[in-house]
Amino acid sequence: MINLSMRQHFSAPWYKRVLTAGLTVVMMNTVLFSAYTSAAKYSPNFKDTEIAEFINIVGKNLNKTMIVDPNVRGKVNLRTQDELTEQQYYQVFLNVLEVSGFAAVEMDNNVVKVIRNKDAKTSSIPVVGDENPGIGDEMVTRVVEVKNVTVRELTPLLRQLSDQAGGGNVVDYSPANVIMLTGTAAVVNRLVNIIERVDKAGDQDVQIIKLQYASAAEMVRIIEAMNKSTQGKSGTSTFLIPKIVADERTNSVIVSGESQARARVAKLISRLDSELETNGNTRVYYLKYSKAEDLVKVLEGVSKSIEAENSSSQGGKQSSKKRNVSIDAHEDTNTLVITAQQDMLRSLEDVIRKLDVRRAQVLVEAIIVEVFESDGVSLGVQWFSEEGGFTQFNNGPAPISAVAAAAESAQTTAGDPGSFITNSLGEIIGQNPAGNDIKGDYSLAATLLGSVSGGMFGIMKNGWGAIIQAVSNDTNSNILATPSITTLDNEEAHFLVGQEIPILTGSSTGSNNGNPFQTVERQEVGIKLTVTPQVNEGSGVQLTIEQEVSSVSGATGVDISINKREIKTVVMADSGATVVLGGLIDEDVQESVQKVPLLGDIPFIGHLFKSTTTSTRKRNLMVFIRPTIIRDGKMMNEISKDKYNYIRATEIRKQEEGLSLMSDEKMPLLPEWNDKLALPPSFDEYMKGSQLKAPSLLPPAVDAKDDNSSTSDVKEQ
Numbered sequence: 001m002i003n004l005s006m007r008q009h010f011s012a013p014w015y016k017r018v019l020t021a022g023l024t025v026v027m028m029n030t031v032l033f034s035a036y037t038s039a040a041k042y043s044p045n046f047k048d049t050e051i052a053e054f055i056n057i058v059g060k061n062l063n064k065t066m067i068v069d070p071n072v073r074g075k076v077n078l079r080t081q082d083e084l085t086e087q088q089y090y091q092v093f094l095n096v097l098e099v100s101g102f103a104a105v106e107m108d109n110n111v112v113k114v115i116r117n118k119d120a121k122t123s124s125i126p127v128v129g130d131e132n133p134g135i136g137d138e139m140v141t142r143v144v145e146v147k148n149v150t151v152r153e154l155t156p157l158l159r160q161l162s163d164q165a166g167g168g169n170v171v172d173y174s175p176a177n178v179i180m181l182t183g184t185a186a187v188v189n190r191l192v193n194i195i196e197r198v199d200k201a202g203d204q205d206v207q208i209i210k211l212q213y214a215s216a217a218e219m220v221r222i223i224e225a226m227n228k229s230t231q232g233k234s235g236t237s238t239f240l241i242p243k244i245v246a247d248e249r250t251n252s253v254i255v256s257g258e259s260q261a262r263a264r265v266a267k268l269i270s271r272l273d274s275e276l277e278t279n280g281n282t283r284v285y286y287l288k289y290s291k292a293e294d295l296v297k298v299l300e301g302v303s304k305s306i307e308a309e310n311s312s313s314q315g316g317k318q319s320s321k322k323r324n325v326s327i328d329a330h331e332d333t334n335t336l337v338i339t340a341q342q343d344m345l346r347s348l349e350d351v352i353r354k355l356d357v358r359r360a361q362v363l364v365e366a367i368i369v370e371v372f373e374s375d376g377v378s379l380g381v382q383w384f385s386e387e388g389g390f391t392q393f394n395n396g397p398a399p400i401s402a403v404a405a406a407a408e409s410a411q412t413t414a415g416d417p418g419s420f421i422t423n424s425l426g427e428i429i430g431q432n433p434a435g436n437d438i439k440g441d442y443s444l445a446a447t448l449l450g451s452v453s454g455g456m457f458g459i460m461k462n463g464w465g466a467i468i469q470a471v472s473n474d475t476n477s478n479i480l481a482t483p484s485i486t487t488l489d490n491e492e493a494h495f496l497v498g499q500e501i502p503i504l505t506g507s508s509t510g511s512n513n514g515n516p517f518q519t520v521e522r523q524e525v526g527i528k529l530t531v532t533p534q535v536n537e538g539s540g541v542q543l544t545i546e547q548e549v550s551s552v553s554g555a556t557g558v559d560i561s562i563n564k565r566e567i568k569t570v571v572m573a574d575s576g577a578t579v580v581l582g583g584l585i586d587e588d589v590q591e592s593v594q595k596v597p598l599l600g601d602i603p604f605i606g607h608l609f610k611s612t613t614t615s616t617r618k619r620n621l622m623v624f625i626r627p628t629i630i631r632d633g634k635m636m637n638e639i640s641k642d643k644y645n646y647i648r649a650t651e652i653r654k655q656e657e658g659l660s661l662m663s664d665e666k667m668p669l670l671p672e673w674n675d676k677l678a679l680p681p682s683f684d685e686y687m688k689g690s691q692l693k694a695p696s697l698l699p700p701a702v703d704a705k706d707d708n709s710s711t712s713d714v715k716e717q
Contacts, residue, residue, distance in 0.1 A: 041083035044092065049076045051100060055083045055114055056553070058093045060087060069115040074100050093397050094137040098184060103139045103167050117167040121182040133192070134185030139167060141182045142627055144192055148199050151179050158191055169647040207255045207262050208247075214273045215346055216246035216253050217353060222272070224267060248350065283345055285336040290356045292329035292336050299327045299338070302351050306344060318397045360631050362533035362541055363639060364493075365484040367578075367624040373617070374475040380594075380611025384466045457610060469611075481527050498526010502554060525562060539575040541627040547581060548623075559700070567623055583622035590615045644673050 042061060046054055052068055054076040059066035076096055084092060097104055105113045117125065119652025123390040134140040146154065151172040158179065162168035168183035179195065181188045211219060225239050242265050255262050285501060287295070303325045326339040327348075338348055354380040360709070458467040487493035500522040507518040530546040546568050553561040565584065574578045595601070595610030602609075630636050648670040655667045 001633055022681055029575055040086065042086070043080055043083050044087045044089065045080060046076050046078045046291070050074075051076050051102075054078075054096070058089070059112070062090060062093075063110075067111060067113045069102075069113070069119075071116055072102055072114050076100070091136040098137040103137070103184075105139055117163075118168040125182070128185070128188075133189050133698055136182040136186055137181070140185045140188055141180065141191060141260065142188050144179045144181065144195050146177050146179060146195060150174075151670040152534070154198065155179060158194070161191060161194070162187065164534065205256070205259065205262070205653045207266060208252050209255060209268070210250065210252045211271050211273045216251045219253055219269060219272060219349065220244050220246040223268065228262070281341060281345065282337065282339045283349070285338065285349070285352055287334050287336065287352075287356050289358050292331065292334050294602055295336060295352065295355060296327055296329045298355065299336070299348055299351060300325075302348065303327065303340070303344060306347055310629045315570050334709065339552045351415045360629055361486055361487045361488055361636065362535065363484065363486045363542065363628040363630055364529070365482060365626045365628070366529050366547060367626070368481040368483075368547075369620070369622050369624075370480075370549070370603070371478050371620040372476070373619075374473075374615070375617075376473045376613070376615040378469065378471040378611070379607075380469050380613075381608045382469075382611070383464070383609075384575060401483050415478075458681070475581065481528045483527055485529060485531065487531070487533060489533060492530065492532040495531075496524055496531040498524060501525050501560070523562070525552060536572075539629065540572055541575060541629060542570065542572050543625065543627060544570050545581065545625065547623055547625075565621060571625070572629050575627060578624050578626040581623045581625055583620070585620050586618070588615075588617040641673050648672075 038431060044058075051072060051074045055066050055072075058064075069285075078092070078096060080092070094104055097114065101117050102114055105115065105116050105123045105125055107113065107124070113123070120139045121141075123139075125141055126134070128134050130138045130140050133142070152174055155170055156171040156258065157183075162170050162181070162183060163177070168187060169181075171180045172178070173180065181191050183191075187505055223244055226286060231247060239269045242261040244265065245254045245256075246252075247254055255265050257265075296644040307325075324343060325338070326337075329335045331336070336352065337346065340348065399619070447706040448642050456467060456469045458465060481497075483495050483497060486494045502520045503523050505519045505521045526549075528546070528548040528550075534542040534544075536542060546566070550562055550564040550566075550567040553563045567581050569581055571579055571581065592613040594612075595606065600606045600610035630639065651667070651669050655669060659667065
């Protein structure tokens with residue numbers, strides 16, 4: 001085919017060859033011209049040109065429709081030395097606007113809106129991504145997903161690098177852990193680059209290191225103590241400190257954190273996880289919280305269980321090598337001395353570590369409230385006649401027979417008349433003096449009136465008498481007791497506020513029925529609280545409680561009687577919550593009427609022939625309890641401070657109220673609470689604080705400034 005075409009070409013006439021060459025030249029010129037026009041170059045130069053005119057010229061050159069905000073004002077100075085392409089020309093246009101404080105928002109229909117920078121972030125600017133992030137000063141919005149760092153902590157840093165006063169804006173959305181950036185494409189891309197680097201630095205991987213010789217829990221304790229001391233001295237960021245957890249089941253250490261930090265920990269663990277250089281099988285464990293004597297029995301039981309388990313794992317065959325385990329307690333130093341094989345030592349050490357922990361304490365506060373009200377009214381009329389007839393009611397304060405007997409004994413009786421003196425002939429020769437009158441005995445009347453409360457009125461006329469008695473009594477008592485006690489978890493505590501009273505338990509007489517020997521037992525009376533708390537998981541507390549409130553009621557024919565209210569129960573309560581243990585609510589109404597038959601039933605007049613006594617009694621007794629778990633010394637210090645300040649406030653109030661008939665200067669007052677232990681100052685501290693010289697051991701004259709005069713004074717003395 002090639003040969004055929006060539007033959008045709010050369011065999012064609014000459015005018016055809018000329019025509020073909022001319023057409024080829026025309027076509028080449030057309031292609032070159034179109035390529036030149038498509039790659040048009042721009043050399044923009046503006047001097048003191050109004051920015052509106054500058055925008056209009058750029059729009060014409062780039063064939064874009066420009067919409068200018070009325071607030072866009074100013075002048076442009078631009079000089080270029082090189083020729084710019086269309087894309088470069090548009091970027092220069094955006095640069096000029098950004099320098100002047102304006103921005104261009106390009107729409108989809110080839111329309112460009114020129115507005116102020118601060119208004120651009122709320123306009124319909126494009127949302128870009130990694131495929132088309134934008135370039136230059138083009139206004140864009142970008143959403144960046146952060147995987148390893150919290151956006152709430154990263155956003156304040158980015159805002160310092162963004163143009164917040166202009167069109168820049170940085171917003172975080174915590175639920176999705178993303179950051180939304182708005183601004184020029186160059187600034188947004190710079191912020192995205194920073195986010196990616198920070199997010200990459202925050203990537204924390206997990207590494208599992210299996211130990212061969214050391215204990216995982218002990219290894220974690222050593223490394224955490226080292227990290228804590230290093231952080232406290234050098235102020236190392238928590239980000240650079242890896243998190244370490246012990247997996248005791250597989251005796252492995254799990255390390256999570258930054259790669260270099262994990263490498264440092266792994267290197268340290270590999271150096272520590274080595275076989276012991278010594279062949280000794282004896283360890284001494286210093287206990288922090290538990291008692292060594294209490295742990296001995298537990299560890300002996302654990303060691304026997306481990307031996308039995310090893311024996312069963314070998315099919316019941318006894319090991320040829322006897323494994324002796326010795327566990328002893330040293331009370332003076334509260335230590336355990338254990339001699340055993342290495343595997344047994346590790347097992348027992350793990351048990352000791354879990355048992356030797358700080359136990360929680362529980363503050364138990366009981367609230368005992370007792371409200372007692374008693375009202376009584378007695379009204380009665382009793383009649384009396386000298387001839388022996390009377391009405392007597394014994395439900396009143398004093399029967400009329402006792403009143404009559406007291407009145408009779410209180411009367412004064414006349415003395416015996418004087419007798420005549422006669423001689424042997426019977427003649428009256430004189431008269432003896434008359435006896436003095438005998439005064440009445442008022443003791444019975446005093447005893448009777450002493451038992452009367454209220455009013456008693458009596459009248460007597462023509463051998464008839466009447467006594468009217470009216471008594472009203474009102475008793476109110478309000479007792480509030482708030483005993484409290486603090487104890488360790490699972491430790492019984494006892495609290496008593498009261499007294500010990502003697503109670504006669506028996507007596508025996510001697511051979512001559514004299515000097516009786518009596519046996520006396522003392523009994524505790526008051527407010528008693530016995531509690532054993534058990535702290536459960538979370539904030540629950542199980543309480544075994546014995547609450548008793550007792551008091552002396554009075555004497556009986558045998559001995560004294562004691563009022564006693566007691567509660568024994570086991571309850572479950574949350575820390576800081578108040579629960580009611582129990583209580584007594586009762587109401588007693590009694591009415592006693594004594595009257596003369598028939599006469600006492602007459603309306604109105606019947607009150608003259610009867611005696612009425614009415615009494616009501618109400619008692620409300622409730623017991624509440626509130627446990628509070630104390631897990632650290634800080635909380636204990638706060639509770640102690642509150643109790644201390646409460647007592648001190650009570651003393652201050654008493655001091656402000658003052659004492660009647662006495663001076664207020666000597667009222668006691670606690671000092672202000674001080675967290676530190678207040679010790680007496682040393683001699684140097686006292687002398688420095690008081691700015692006084694130490695007293696001299698020499699006579700006063702020696703302390704003078706002139707040594708010669710001092711010597712002479714001493715000699716004279």
